[in-house]
Amino acid sequence: MIEFNNLAQFLDHGWSCINRSVADTKSPGRYPTLATVSEDLLPETRTVVLRKANRSTSILEIHTDTRTEKVNALRQNSNGSLHMWLPKRRLQIRISVFVRIQTGSIIKKRWEEVPQKSRVSYGTIPPSGSVIKGPLAYDQTPSMERFAVLECNVGKIELLHLGKNHTRAVYQAISDWTGTWLAP
Numbered sequence: 001m002i003e004f005n006n007l008a009q010f011l012d013h014g015w016s017c018i019n020r021s022v023a024d025t026k027s028p029g030r031y032p033t034l035a036t037v038s039e040d041l042l043p044e045t046r047t048v049v050l051r052k053a054n055r056s057t058s059i060l061e062i063h064t065d066t067r068t069e070k071v072n073a074l075r076q077n078s079n080g081s082l083h084m085w086l087p088k089r090r091l092q093i094r095i096s097v098f099v100r101i102q103t104g105s106i107i108k109k110r111w112e113e114v115p116q117k118s119r120v121s122y123g124t125i126p127p128s129g130s131v132i133k134g135p136l137a138y139d140q141t142p143s144m145e146r147f148a149v150l151e152c153n154v155g156k157i158e159l160l161h162l163g164k165n166h167t168r169a170v171y172q173a174i175s176d177w178t179g180t181w182l183a184p
């Protein structure tokens with residue numbers, strides 16, 4: 001089992017796991033939990049798909065429907081948090097993000113890249129979370145107007161590795177990702 005005693009190596013490992021999560025549809029990291037703060041100031045979580053990750057820009061990308069609770073929440077409070085647990089790597093990753101909601105013509109290219117069969121996720125009628133008369137009393141009409149890219153700007157990454165030793169560290173953009181060890 002790999003052990004970490006160097007802050008930079010530990011962060012490299014964290015990013016390598018994040019990148020692999022995007023590429024590997026079987027990785028649990030591809031399906032992180034996104035936490036937001038609701039309009040009532042309550043915590044809300046849901047599973048999402050991690051679509052892209054770019055260490056050099058510190059941006060992660062998630063796709064969603066504009067008419068969802070998470071988008072309402074993020075319009076009021078742009079702070080979110082992503083969480084993943086990678087059991088084979090014994091690694092928990094917690095990522096604090098500031099989310100920009102992108103819609104319209106600037107994401108036209110992204111929309112064109114979405115496979116036809118996946119587009120049904122963007123355009124549910126009535127909108128996601130509405131009360132309906134029965135389990136199938138909804139339509140799915142794909143619509144680019146309802147498609148949103150959540151551009152998640154990473155401000156902080158916290159890693160917890162449960163190896164022979166338990167190793168925890170936090171890294172922040174504000175301190176140029178130098179990192180600090182934390183008691184696990």
Ligand SMILES: Cc1cc2nc3c(=O)[nH]c(=O)nc-3n(C[C@H](O)[C@H](O)[C@H](O)COP(=O)(O)O)c2cc1C
Pocket residue numbers: 031044045046047048049050062063064065068069070071128129
């Ligand atoms: C495996 C899995 C992947 C999901 N991926 C996404 C996603 O990428 N984007 C999204 O908006 N919802 C995704 N969902 C649905 C959300 O978890 C959630 O039910 C939906 O977006 C409504 O959430 P909200 O009401 O908090 O906005 C996914 C659900 C599962 C189970």
